[in-house]
Amino acid sequence: MRDVLVIGGGIIGLLTARELRLSGAEVTLIEMGQTGRESSWAGGGIISPLYPWRAPEPITALSRWSQTVYPALTTQLLDETGIDPEFTINGMLVLDDEDLDQALDWGARHGQPIEILQEPAPHAIEPELGPRPARALLLPGIAQLRPPRLSKAVRRALEKRIDLREREEVCELLVADGRVCGVRTPKGQVEAKRVVICAGAWTAKLLEQLGTPPDIQPVRGQMLLFHAKPGQINHITLHAGRYAIPRRDGRVLFGSTLEHAGFVKRTTAEDKEALYNDAIELFPVLRRTPIEDHWSGLRPGSPSGIPYIGAYPGIEGLYFNAGHFRNGLVMGPASARLMVDLMLDREPILNPAPYALNASR
Structure with a gap:
């Protein structure tokens, strides 16, 4: 035993x-x-x-x-x-700043540095970033x-x-x-x-x-993988619940959906298109970047x-x-x-x- x-x-x-x-x-x-x-x-x-x-x-x-x-x-x-x-x-570059005071207070309490970036600083560190609010948060x-x-x-x-x-x-x-x-x-x-x-x-x-x-309930999430080049995107970038993650080899993950679909683990054309549109709006360079993969997983929601x-x-x-x-x-x-x-x-x-x-x- x-x-x-x-x-x-x-x-x-x-x-x-x-x-x-x-x-x-x-x-x-x-x-x-x-x-x-x-x-x-x-x-x-x-x-x-x-x-x-x-x-x-x-x-x-x-x-x-x-x-x-x-x-x-x-x-x-x-x-x-x-x-x-x-x-x-x-x-992590966060382009949503509506809860700025809450974020700064949280960072101070938990020892997590948070920088406020005013334009042109966000585009200086992410030149391929699309048009966004003039202020962003950086968690270095x-x-x-x-x-x-x-x-x-x-x-x-x-x-x-x-x-x-x-x-x-x-x-x-x-x-x-x-x-x-x-x-x-x-x-x-x-x-x-x-x-x-x-x-x-x-x-x-x-x-x-x-x-x-x-x-605990399954919550499906779909992701895209772009075959991008190293240096095109430098930071984990977050906007409106979507995120771009640049890997060391240049590939960029973009996600993700939140779907209550039981234990059905499949991808859908509709969500692929929605993710793609959000990705190229966030980083227009991805419009010229091949999609390498599209997958889904089941999160243990609680x-x-x-x-x-x-x-x-x-x-x-x-x-x-x-x-x-x-x-x-x-x-x-x-x-x-x-x-x-x-x-x-x-x-x-x-x-x-x-x-x-x-x-x-």
Whole structure:
């Protein structure tokens, strides 16, 4: 019997498994498909909430902790695996300034530098920027990474240290006498002393049998990838809820939609056109840039975007770490650390109360 069974191989499950293994636990991870191929693969990889001053404080707390550890984490993963997650500090240029005072106050309280740029400064740092308001905000310390590479690196670091079972779907949680004792899959029973549900948008489905599932619903998001050239766009750029993310190789991600379409993960011509029109309005140079790819993913939506991290009430040994909505990458390291702190009765890095199943959201 394993010490811990982690259900779900997205970045939250992978990082949770890593934290558990670092603590000395024997870990089995079960993923219904391939690790890192759902929301973790589809996301943009900005290491910040889009408008951080609008985020609830529990999201800020997880995000700020994670931001401090990401440089060392990605360096360590590169050294261990040879896979570079491409952690890159570009800074984030925000072209919406209607809540300027709120943003500056938030930055002062949380030690996040925010600069006010008056024209021509925004075009000086982003020459290809289209016509926009004469004032912008720059958060110079905001970073990004490439989510598929991060997932691959964590998987590579774990694959010889844990029992990694892919393409195996959990059909049922096994509970006896008020305690979890494992799961059932098409291949049989997998026993464990403790079980952590990190199944993203599928978490509520797994916990339905227990009567009180967390409020997590799939929210589809579509993205475009432009085959741009290095140096054309320099900063993560945000306007009206859309964002452009320039990678090191010049490619530019542009997203994203917010769609309540259940578990239907497909792209649509209508949203592709809407994203394209917004992209070329933001950066007209993209009109002359080929679209390389168009994809969608299912985010684990939760009320206010605050994840559920903690013990499942009434069932000993059962835990959950899910519901990160749009901020799984930025909250991931802190969520994994907090989850393992709670499992091992260590002093938690943050107050866990806001993430409990019964916490108000």
